[in-house]
Amino acid sequence: MENKTGMKEQILRMSGAAVQKCMRCGKCSGTCPSYDEMEYHPHEFVYMVEKGDVEKLLKSESVYKCLTCFACVERCPRGVEPAKVIEAVRLEAIREQGRNHLKPDQIPELLDEETPGQLLMMALRKYAK
Amino acid sequence: MQRIGVFVCHCGTNIAGTVDVKAVAEALGREPSVVTSVDYQYMCSESGQNLIKDAIRDYKLTGVVVCSCSPRMHENTFRKAAAAAGLNPYMVEIANIREQCSWIHKDVAEATEKAIILGRAAIAKVQLNAPLVAGESPVIKRALVIGGGIAGIQTALDIADAGFEVDIVEKQPTIGGKMTQLDKTFPTLDCAACILTPKMVECAQNELINIYSYSEVDAVSGFVGNFSVKIRKKARYVDETKCTGCGLCTEKCPQKKVPNEFNLGMDNRRAVYIPFAQAVPKVATIDADYCTMLKTGKCGVCSKVCTAGAINYKQTDEIVERQYGAIVVATGFNPIKVDKYDEYAYGQSKDVITSLEFERLTNAAGPTSGKLLRPSDGKHPHKIVFIQCVGSRCTPEKGKSYCSKICCMYTAKHAMLTREKYPDTEVYVFYIDVRTPGKNFDEFYRRATEEYGVHYIKGMVGKVSPKADGTLEVQASDLIMNEQLRIDADLVVLAAAIEPDKSARPLATMLTASMDTNDFFTEAHPKLRPVESPTAGIFLSGACQGPKDIPETVSQAGAAAAKVIGLLAKNKLTCNPCVAHSDELLCNGCSQCANVCPYGAITYIEKEFVMPDRSKKIRRVASVNPAVCQGCGACTVTCPSGAMDLHGFSNRQIMAEVDAICK
Ligand SMILES: Cc1cc2nc3c(=O)[nH]c(=O)nc-3n(C[C@H](O)[C@H](O)[C@H](O)COP(=O)(O)OP(=O)(O)OC[C@H]3O[C@@H](n4cnc5c(N)ncnc54)[C@H](O)[C@@H]3O)c2cc1C
Numbered sequence: 001m002e003n004k005t006g007m008k009e010q011i012l013r014m015s016g017a018a019v020q021k022c023m024r025c026g027k028c029s030g031t032c033p034s035y036d037e038m039e040y041h042p043h044e045f046v047y048m049v050e051k052g053d054v055e056k057l058l059k060s061e062s063v064y065k066c067l068t069c070f071a072c073v074e075r076c077p078r079g080v081e082p083a084k085v086i087e088a089v090r091l092e093a094i095r096e097q098g099r100n101h102l103k104p105d106q107i108p109e110l111l112d113e114e115t116p117g118q119l120l121m122m123a124l125r126k127y128a129k
Numbered sequence: 130m131q132r133i134g135v136f137v138c139h140c141g142t143n144i145a146g147t148v149d150v151k152a153v154a155e156a157l158g159r160e161p162s163v164v165t166s167v168d169y170q171y172m173c174s175e176s177g178q179n180l181i182k183d184a185i186r187d188y189k190l191t192g193v194v195v196c197s198c199s200p201r202m203h204e205n206t207f208r209k210a211a212a213a214a215g216l217n218p219y220m221v222e223i224a225n226i227r228e229q230c231s232w233i234h235k236d237v238a239e240a241t242e243k244a245i246i247l248g249r250a251a252i253a254k255v256q257l258n259a260p261l262v263a264g265e266s267p268v269i270k271r272a273l274v275i276g277g278g279i280a281g282i283q284t285a286l287d288i289a290d291a292g293f294e295v296d297i298v299e300k301q302p303t304i305g306g307k308m309t310q311l312d313k314t315f316p317t318l319d320c321a322a323c324i325l326t327p328k329m330v331e332c333a334q335n336e337l338i339n340i341y342s343y344s345e346v347d348a349v350s351g352f353v354g355n356f357s358v359k360i361r362k363k364a365r366y367v368d369e370t371k372c373t374g375c376g377l378c379t380e381k382c383p384q385k386k387v388p389n390e391f392n393l394g395m396d397n398r399r400a401v402y403i404p405f406a407q408a409v410p411k412v413a414t415i416d417a418d419y420c421t422m423l424k425t426g427k428c429g430v431c432s433k434v435c436t437a438g439a440i441n442y443k444q445t446d447e448i449v450e451r452q453y454g455a456i457v458v459a460t461g462f463n464p465i466k467v468d469k470y471d472e473y474a475y476g477q478s479k480d481v482i483t484s485l486e487f488e489r490l491t492n493a494a495g496p497t498s499g500k501l502l503r504p505s506d507g508k509h510p511h512k513i514v515f516i517q518c519v520g521s522r523c524t525p526e527k528g529k530s531y532c533s534k535i536c537c538m539y540t541a542k543h544a545m546l547t548r549e550k551y552p553d554t555e556v557y558v559f560y561i562d563v564r565t566p567g568k569n570f571d572e573f574y575r576r577a578t579e580e581y582g583v584h585y586i587k588g589m590v591g592k593v594s595p596k597a598d599g600t601l602e603v604q605a606s607d608l609i610m611n612e613q614l615r616i617d618a619d620l621v622v623l624a625a626a627i628e629p630d631k632s633a634r635p636l637a638t639m640l641t642a643s644m645d646t647n648d649f650f651t652e653a654h655p656k657l658r659p660v661e662s663p664t665a666g667i668f669l670s671g672a673c674q675g676p677k678d679i680p681e682t683v684s685q686a687g688a689a690a691a692k693v694i695g696l697l698a699k700n701k702l703t704c705n706p707c708v709a710h711s712d713e714l715l716c717n718g719c720s721q722c723a724n725v726c727p728y729g730a731i732t733y734i735e736k737e738f739v740m741p742d743r744s745k746k747i748r749r750v751a752s753v754n755p756a757v758c759q760g761c762g763a764c765t766v767t768c769p770s771g772a773m774d775l776h777g778f779s780n781r782q783i784m785a786e787v788d789a790i791c792k
Pocket residue numbers: 275276277278279280281298299300301304305306307308311313314315316344345346459460461462463464484485488535539542630632633636670671672673677678679680682
């Protein structure tokens with residue numbers, strides 16, 4: 001339970017989104033161009049994060065289906081910013097992987113001259129902390 | 130030397146639970162001038178009041194301090210008790226040891242000490258109290274109703290029914306308000322015009338009711354019982370007393386391209402017009418923005434055809450000044466503008482309309498003679514999508530924070546009527562939740578789904594996209610099926626949020642009546658005084674106070690009338706004697722007090738004074754109208770010479786209280 005709320009707080013802090021303002025109207029999901037690709041839809045992200053039910057979201061492919069087009073953010077009548085919630089869950093999922101698979105000090109040995117700078121940045125972002 | 134009695138109330142356990150009332154009575158009994166100090170379970174009860182009355186007689190009290198609840202609760206009760214025992218009621222002071230002490234403290238010792246201090250301050254004040262006598266002001270037995278919608282009409286009829294004169298000021302050329310634009314009305318589906326027109330006619334025929342149509346309120350001064358109001362009768366370029374309402378001018382006017390506001394711009398009218406057949410008063414009005422004669426001096430057709438000789442191109446605005454005892458605000462509402470919600474494509478497609486436009490499209494007197502046709506191509510729509518809550522229940526950046534209250538019901542009405550008249554038309558309603566509290570309301574909504582087969586879908590529409598084939602693709606979520614829908618609709622109807630009329634805010638300023646952040650007028654008490662404004666003599670009727678349907682509007686209109694009648698039935702009003710007065714010898718006529726007075730109670734007079742050397746001098750000094758002054762005290766703290774003071778709350782009294790607290 002503690003971990004559950006910890007994760008929720010972390011996601012809320014990262015996203016800055018006010019999930020408690022959601023009135024469950026579904027306009028975000030009515031708007032979303034990626035809806036059919038997703039297992040969990042924008043309004044479900046908002047609701048599940050509010051409930052602290054984050055595990056399922058972290059494991060779902062849905063986090064990578066969001067286009068970050070921000071249509072949901074633009075149209076949510078309550079200013080909830082669902083895309084930012086999804087973004088934060090995505091970041092959390094990436095960090096989790098970092099915890100499980102790679103350690104920062106493993107990175108240098110994986111590098112070679114051909115590694116593009118951008119990938120380096122990605123690596124730092126994904127495996128930081 | 131005063132003889133003061135102190136009465137400490139337990140208020141059951143409300144006070145006695147946290148304050149040691151016996152200790153308070155004892156401590157205050159030792160204060161100077163206090164001749165008796167007692168405690169009792171409920172001071173406001175009959176026997177509690179008798180305790181005070183008996184003490185006033187037995188101890189020949191000249192002042193009373195009651196340590197109890199807030200003066201807002203029972204100051205009047207105790208003042209009345211004192212008066213009954215022969216003491217001037219303004220010799221009573223309340224020390225609030227409930228709201229300001231027992232309710233907010235937990236520690237008994239601390240709370241008791243504070244209660245004693247509060248009691249001491251009240252005693253210090255009473256030492257300096259002087260008996261005050263309340264003045265009287267006369268009541269002008271005529272009421273003004275601002276706004277002639279169903280709210281204003283009902284209030285005016287009820288006031289006139291009690292035998293008082295009423296004037297209605299309506300800014301449009303006709304009374305009737307939004308209800309004139311509606312087709313059938315929920316929950317009984319009677320036709321709006323059939324139930325409204327008789328009331329409009331009654332207003333016109335009632336000898337006690339006087340309608341100022343096409344008029345607005347320009348200025349308000351005065352106070353409860355005695356308001357003076359300047360009414361601007363806007364130039365309509367038609368002599369109301371001569372026009373017979375035959376409508377000949379409106380048929381012959383060559384300027385045909387004027388958007389008709391009555392049909393929300395969905396068709397055109399002429400530059401000279403009568404809004405609709407049942408208009409009251411049935412008098413033509415020339416629209417100066419479009420009349421060629423007024424703009425270029427060439428035309429004059431209407432004046433040529435008018436057999437009554439009523440057209441007058443030289444008419445100007447006329448200001449009428451009238452006196453009233455009471456004013457009722459009934460300025461109603463308007464649907465918000467929906468163009469800012471790009472996702473609904475209101476500005477892009479003619480086939481995305483508002484619910485009020487839908488009313489006009491289904492009304493026999495509307496632009497399509499009541500046939501439901503698509504505005505773009507005049508074809509019959511086979512699939513209609515209604516979207517609820519457009520602009521309601523939003524963050525302030527997105528729209529209105531409140532629920533507009535009427536749209537769930539009128540959308541059910543629209544859906545039902547469509548299915549009844551056109552069974553071949555599929556009707557979808559997207560809702561967040563359906564809100565239908567009210568007598569026979571939920572039953573009404575259930576009929577829409579159960580009997581008329583309207584598809585209610587829980588979810589919001591995300592986007593409406595006009596397509597090349599003329600249909601509108603509605604993309605929405607169905608939250609119960611957890612799927613995203615795409616419906617190709619022929620017509621989309623937006624249930625727009627409603628907001629107060631834009632003129633309400635400047636009007637509130639003129640009336641010194643308060644408003645909430647949404648510009649709805651605020652009531653004096655949300656539960657117990659719902660039709661009165663906090664400003665004495667100003668009453669509220671209809672949707673100007675908050676979203677309301679017709680049944681609710683009419684009940685509130687009647688309630689406001691009852692309050693007005695109660696006021697007008699009085700011959701005189703007792704004034705509050707705790708008003709400001711200036712010490713003319715100290716006043717230097719600087720005008721600062723007049724600038725801060727929110728009620729306009731202060732004027733300046735030129736007065737002759739005899740100077741110490743016996744010479745005479747004319748000086749400008751402040752003079753307070755005690756009938757207008759509300760005793761707010763703004764002037765007393767502003768006056769740089771210390772000339773302004775309040776009866777009952779003098780600077781000396783306040784300082785004595787502060788001293789007592791700091792001792
Ligand atoms: C689409 C739609 C459908 C509806 N259907 C129904 C229904 O079926 N059943 C039902 O019960 N209710 C229905 N309603 C609600 C109904 O219209 C209102 O309850 C009712 O009109 C409120 O009356 P009112 O007099 O308070 O306001 P209004 O009707 O708005 O009247 C206010 C009047 O005051 C005038 N005015 C405003 N400001 C000033 C000023 N400063 N000076 C002078 N005059 C002024 C205006 O010109 C107007 O004539 C519907 C509303 C809408 C929008």
